[in-house]
Amino acid sequence: MSKISWIEKLAGLVGLVPRERKWPDPDPYGEGLLSYPPFEKWLEVEELDSKRKPRRLAMVPTTCFNCEAACGLLAAVDKDSREILRLEGNPLHPGSRGKNCAKGPATLNQVQDPERILQPMRRVGPRGEGKFEPVSWETALNQIANSIQDCFKEDRHDEVMYHVGRPGHEGSVERVLQAWGIDGHNSHTTVCSASARAGYQFTWGYDRPAPDHANAQLILLLSAHLESGHYFNPHAQRIIEAKHSGARIVVLDPRLSNTASRADLWLPTKPGTEGAVILAALKILIEEDRIDRKFISEWVDWRGYLKELHPEDVPTVDLFLQRFSEHLSEWTPAEAESYAGLESGSIEKLAAEIARAGSRIAAHCWRSAASGNLGGWQIARSLAILNAFTGSLGVEGGTSPAGWNKFKPDFFSMPDPGKRWNELIWPRQFPTSFYEMSHLLPHLVEDGIGKIGVYFTRVFNPVWTYPDGMSWMRMLEDEEKVGLHVALTPTWNETAYYADLVLPMGHSTERHDVQSLETHSARWLSFRQPIFRALARLEGKPSDDTRGFNPGEVWEEDEFWIELSWRIDPDGSLGIRKHFESPYRPGEKVTVEEQYQHMFENSVPGLPEKAAENQMTPMEYMTRVGAHELPGEAYELHRQEVDLTENQIPEIDPQTGLASVDGKVIGVAVDGAIRKGFPTPSRRIEIYSGLLEEWGFSEEALPGVSRSHVGPENLDPENGIYVLVPTFRLPTMIHSRSANSKHLMEISHANPVWIHPEDAERHDILDGALVRVETEIGHFVNRARITDGIRSGVIACSHHMGRWRKEDGPGSRWSSATVNFEELSDGSTRMRRLQGSEPFKSEDPDSERTWWDESGVHQNLAFPVQTDPVSGMHCWHQKVRLVKAADEDQYGDVVVHPEKARAAHQNWLKLARPAGPDRNGGLRRPRELPRPLGRDPEAYHFKD
Numbered sequence: 001m002s003k004i005s006w007i008e009k010l011a012g013l014v015g016l017v018p019r020e021r022k023w024p025d026p027d028p029y030g031e032g033l034l035s036y037p038p039f040e041k042w043l044e045v046e047e048l049d050s051k052r053k054p055r056r057l058a059m060v061p062t063t064c065f066n067c068e069a070a071c072g073l074l075a076a077v078d079k080d081s082r083e084i085l086r087l088e089g090n091p092l093h094p095g096s097r098g099k100n101c102a103k104g105p106a107t108l109n110q111v112q113d114p115e116r117i118l119q120p121m122r123r124v125g126p127r128g129e130g131k132f133e134p135v136s137w138e139t140a141l142n143q144i145a146n147s148i149q150d151c152f153k154e155d156r157h158d159e160v161m162y163h164v165g166r167p168g169h170e171g172s173v174e175r176v177l178q179a180w181g182i183d184g185h186n187s188h189t190t191v192c193s194a195s196a197r198a199g200y201q202f203t204w205g206y207d208r209p210a211p212d213h214a215n216a217q218l219i220l221l222l223s224a225h226l227e228s229g230h231y232f233n234p235h236a237q238r239i240i241e242a243k244h245s246g247a248r249i250v251v252l253d254p255r256l257s258n259t260a261s262r263a264d265l266w267l268p269t270k271p272g273t274e275g276a277v278i279l280a281a282l283k284i285l286i287e288e289d290r291i292d293r294k295f296i297s298e299w300v301d302w303r304g305y306l307k308e309l310h311p312e313d314v315p316t317v318d319l320f321l322q323r324f325s326e327h328l329s330e331w332t333p334a335e336a337e338s339y340a341g342l343e344s345g346s347i348e349k350l351a352a353e354i355a356r357a358g359s360r361i362a363a364h365c366w367r368s369a370a371s372g373n374l375g376g377w378q379i380a381r382s383l384a385i386l387n388a389f390t391g392s393l394g395v396e397g398g399t400s401p402a403g404w405n406k407f408k409p410d411f412f413s414m415p416d417p418g419k420r421w422n423e424l425i426w427p428r429q430f431p432t433s434f435y436e437m438s439h440l441l442p443h444l445v446e447d448g449i450g451k452i453g454v455y456f457t458r459v460f461n462p463v464w465t466y467p468d469g470m471s472w473m474r475m476l477e478d479e480e481k482v483g484l485h486v487a488l489t490p491t492w493n494e495t496a497y498y499a500d501l502v503l504p505m506g507h508s509t510e511r512h513d514v515q516s517l518e519t520h521s522a523r524w525l526s527f528r529q530p531i532f533r534a535l536a537r538l539e540g541k542p543s544d545d546t547r548g549f550n551p552g553e554v555w556e557e558d559e560f561w562i563e564l565s566w567r568i569d570p571d572g573s574l575g576i577r578k579h580f581e582s583p584y585r586p587g588e589k590v591t592v593e594e595q596y597q598h599m600f601e602n603s604v605p606g607l608p609e610k611a612a613e614n615q616m617t618p619m620e621y622m623t624r625v626g627a628h629e630l631p632g633e634a635y636e637l638h639r640q641e642v643d644l645t646e647n648q649i650p651e652i653d654p655q656t657g658l659a660s661v662d663g664k665v666i667g668v669a670v671d672g673a674i675r676k677g678f679p680t681p682s683r684r685i686e687i688y689s690g691l692l693e694e695w696g697f698s699e700e701a702l703p704g705v706s707r708s709h710v711g712p713e714n715l716d717p718e719n720g721i722y723v724l725v726p727t728f729r730l731p732t733m734i735h736s737r738s739a740n741s742k743h744l745m746e747i748s749h750a751n752p753v754w755i756h757p758e759d760a761e762r763h764d765i766l767d768g769a770l771v772r773v774e775t776e777i778g779h780f781v782n783r784a785r786i787t788d789g790i791r792s793g794v795i796a797c798s799h800h801m802g803r804w805r806k807e808d809g810p811g812s813r814w815s816s817a818t819v820n821f822e823e824l825s826d827g828s829t830r831m832r833r834l835q836g837s838e839p840f841k842s843e844d845p846d847s848e849r850t851w852w853d854e855s856g857v858h859q860n861l862a863f864p865v866q867t868d869p870v871s872g873m874h875c876w877h878q879k880v881r882l883v884k885a886a887d888e889d890q891y892g893d894v895v896v897h898p899e900k901a902r903a904a905h906q907n908w909l910k911l912a913r914p915a916g917p918d919r920n921g922g923l924r925r926p927r928e929l930p931r932p933l934g935r936d937p938e939a940y941h942f943k944d
Helices: 006-014 106-112 137-153 171-182 194-204 232-244 274-287 293-299 302-309 317-330 333-340 346-359 369-371 377-389 437-447 469-477 530-539 555-566 592-602 607-613 618-625 690-694 742-749 757-762 847-851 898-909
Strands: 047-049 054-063 072-078 083-089 121-122 132-134 160-165 209-211 217-222 248-252 265-267 361-365 398-401 452-458 484-490 503-504 513-515 524-528 628-631 658-661 664-670 673-675 721-725 753-755 771-775 777-784 793-798 804-806 815-823 829-835 878-884 894-896
Touching: 054 524, 054 592, 054 618, 072 530, 072 664, 083 106, 106 437, 106 742, 132 513, 137 160, 137 484, 137 503, 137 555, 160 171, 171 555, 194 369, 194 377, 209 377, 217 232, 217 369, 217 377, 232 248, 248 346, 265 333, 265 346, 274 317, 274 333, 274 346, 274 377, 293 317, 293 804, 293 894, 302 690, 333 777, 361 377, 369 377, 437 469, 437 898, 469 484, 469 898, 513 555, 530 618, 592 607, 592 618, 618 628, 673 878, 753 757, 753 771, 757 777, 894 898
Parallel strands: 160 452, 217 248, 217 361, 248 265, 452 484, 484 503, 721 793, 753 777, 804 815
Antiparallel strands: 047 054, 054 072, 072 083, 121 132, 121 503, 209 398, 513 524, 524 628, 658 664, 664 673, 721 878, 753 793, 771 777, 771 878, 777 894, 815 829, 829 894
């Protein structure tokens, strides 16, 4: 590139030549206009800035952390100033393919947030006041290690708990906890996806679906999955591509979401009725013989169904179809349409769409329908069965089990599963839960089941995210119930107010980990990495501490856990340290680079070969490319034949087809071969669940329509009794993490209550007016949004809004209102907004340009916990009374009655079917149901 000489610059200054001379164009990337520089130039990119001044860039990949999709990001780093100029999509990432939603590039806002946490902080004064002082990492690590050592010495292992929001890694912390010998893993699953997981697990033996949207003819979605589901961007781009290629979209959702607006058929079902609609459509398909009989004959456990329910019958596929159709007779199209509030003929249209698509039906049910309703797991189950009956399970264009499209690599040292069982995390009342009963933690502690000695919250904000947040506040304030609380977080949040130590952890550009998600019909692994440390590594300047590259003293979790584990067990006598010693330097502390170097060299199929093709080591390849797609088939894995040695002679059960070696089932005989099948007891798709029968849920053993707590029969809109749908979010927001992004908050900063015009007229509510939404334990006050985008009889309010901070306390002023808490005369507590978002002075001049005042309303605070007895899911939908705001009400008010909250928990607890030492062989939980932290078989038994 040519440079402008000093003579030319001087001539411009004195006017001898025009000063507007343009800088020369950079070297071309190639012929034509390219979206990205060629890969071979990623470390030596030349471009011009907005003033046409040349600059040298390096493009370094990482993985987004602003939702679960794990999309690829590419950081454009100025090699001279060592700053990230922008974040864009990584075109080499198999899942996101160079495309991102708004949340990905907004990571730069989070990195540059002037109010982010830059050094370890220690509480000063009572918990909850929000007063902290800086402290060194050395001091923090020693305090934590000493507290954990005390727990271990006193055999209080169950008092050490790690509670995670969105993991963003594949097994890293699970390995740590196994090494520590504790059953201390807690998650957020029971406020997220437990219900859907249960429905799929009971049917397929896998707990998640993986729709092949790209090759589908019908995309069948229950709720607004395209725009606001876990895999928003990777799914959305493939759904739209499929639609442009002729696929049709059907959406069941009471809200006209962005997804529903693109649908060919929108069915605005009443909440809790979706299962009736699916089963009624399935009944039509069976009666009209528009099903895949071959798949049903081979892969549906019709033998087990008839044996258990109709033992007198001679078992045949035809008889099974007849009997199952009779079981579905309650839900004729007319009855289901009436129950769901649909127009006559709607279910016939749905059945026709399904039949048209044949086996290319990509279906998904995750939030809303499943997570909102008592028995919502039956809705997911009905969809899983529909895939089986149409032959769209595990085939191209259909829906596969997620386990086929997700990859979890091993680390260099994998500790054995432990023998402890933590009843505070896995209480006996919910033996079939998916998974840890995290939303009940404050109530379980209050019930006296246990207490917590050391509590880690990692990117986890239950005070704000969970229902009944004030119960969390009370628990966390009590140092007798929670000893040392350590908040690992990139940003301030409401739960961090109640921590003893707040430790700054990196954003997606500031830490190492790997992640894999089922975005399409393939398996891939992405590498999240600290950008500046990765660049230094590529430049031949390796380091063993990420803190030398991050802002302030921001660290990363992997290095933190390694260092903490060494301090807990400095001499190796506890058996912990050995799992954190280098595989390359025996006896020495492992580095993060060594941890992932070993993984990439030994645990990721095809990666060493792919790296060698590009003249790189596996570690260099992942550092440069950022992701790897694994080789292998993605379809019909259930048909794979079982490999047998010469000495293995299988025995085949003539009735079931199950094949066993030495008494252990290894597969199922289908079509002349022993095949792997599905991981269910029958190795086939199970319509009748013997597991549910055995564990006390005989009435749920068959697919059906559970009566939701917010079903139509429980509502009375004429008298103001509605169902509130709080399970949708705006596509620009994700839990607590997006709140400190100024651009995302500028786009989305309010969550009004959606009300249909008929309902608004019925109650004389005007658009924009304040309304009070009364729940079982209190109420909240918000603005009304009158819209045809919600069906009548239903109201809705987006979550991921309503952030708050206390007076003079820390928090993101981009997103949060200042509030106080008042004890009212009736024993309730009111949170009142004192000041909304407003301009403030900071290093970022944009902070003085904040023009919005609202930051939303914290509705979850007023929700009681409502626990489904089968799945363990908190049932999010609320039965509420909608009224006009009272004179004393103010925007943002939330009032909660603690005694009512406790009573609500206890009422729902009555639905539970507890395990016990005197039944089910003394098991705490069915062994065939997964757990995030695996246990030794011995742990499943109650102790004498």
